[in-house]
Amino acid sequence: MTLRTSVEITPTGAALGAELRGVDLRTLDRSQFDAVHRAWLAHGVLLFRDQFLADAALVAFSRWFGDLDQAPIQESGRRCVDGYPEIYVVSNVVENGVAIGSLGAGEAVWHTDMSYLPDPPKASVLMAREVPATGGDTSFCTMYGAWDALPAALRARVERLRVKHDGTYNSGGFVRAGVTPSDDPRTAPGTLHPLVCVHPETGRRHLYLGRRRNAWLEGLPLAESDALLDEIWAIATADSLSWRHHWRVGDVVMWDNRCVMHRRDAFDPATRRVMHRTQIKGETRPSPT
Ligand code: OGA
Numbered sequence: 001m002t003l004r005t006s007v008e009i010t011p012t013g014a015a016l017g018a019e020l021r022g023v024d025l026r027t028l029d030r031s032q033f034d035a036v037h038r039a040w041l042a043h044g045v046l047l048f049r050d051q052f053l054a055d056a057a058l059v060a061f062s063r064w065f066g067d068l069d070q071a072p073i074q075e076s077g078r079r080c081v082d083g084y085p086e087i088y089v090v091s092n093v094v095e096n097g098v099a100i101g102s103l104g105a106g107e108a109v110w111h112t113d114m115s116y117l118p119d120p121p122k123a124s125v126l127m128a129r130e131v132p133a134t135g136g137d138t139s140f141c142t143m144y145g146a147w148d149a150l151p152a153a154l155r156a157r158v159e160r161l162r163v164k165h166d167g168t169y170n171s172g173g174f175v176r177a178g179v180t181p182s183d184d185p186r187t188a189p190g191t192l193h194p195l196v197c198v199h200p201e202t203g204r205r206h207l208y209l210g211r212r213r214n215a216w217l218e219g220l221p222l223a224e225s226d227a228l229l230d231e232i233w234a235i236a237t238a239d240s241l242s243w244r245h246h247w248r249v250g251d252v253v254m255w256d257n258r259c260v261m262h263r264r265d266a267f268d269p270a271t272r273r274v275m276h277r278t279q280i281k282g283e284t285r286p287s288p289t
């Protein structure tokens, strides 16, 4: 019989996030998975250090949580990793004149992954292969905390609205493949989702914001929508609701893509940063009830 240590959970001390120790993600068993799953729902973002998952192991770990999406098309127009259609590459590295991944070396603004689609993934799992010594930190913010932080009058005003999640630009500001850019959020490609959702697994209320650029509150004149969104975004992205992660090679970070947003700092483009990502299919659409 193999003796396994129990999973050790250390909250970050910030508004969300926890580091999990005592688990090798390559040899997870059912009881460890249950502990990881509970911690993920409770803390929103999990950090596992020193995992060094190869692509097959990253896919196998992610599969514990459900079916995986096929990776989106990279900014280069390609799908990237041979033999692993589920793996998406986030990288500034250019090989033979072609970027091996997406998002470059600039800032990636606050966002939810793929929320411009009707059925966004419920989770993303990011594995650090190469990271710069400084810069390129990733921050996360809690959308439960954002809802809780809205003043009562603002809550009442926006509670039943839907928000347009724009599909024109990715978080690095790049226009998505096949899209003709338009800056009218009412007609741009994208999806309307409820602004306030109930999490299907925790039952807790949270905001569902997606991206600020080209967002629109359905039915409102643009200026009014912009003013309300600016007010909500300022509250939702306050430092007090976020946690910043400085990467080490071998780190695996997974987040609940329903109730957590993330952003990435810029870094020196002369340095290399290579991350491999999977995304786990959502089982339910973002829903107000
Ligand atoms: C992502 C993403 C940011 C980062 O993988 O969805 O936004 O820090 N990554 O690489």
Ligand code: MN
Residues within 6 Å of the ligand: 111, 112, 113, 171, 262
């Ligand atoms: Mn992202």
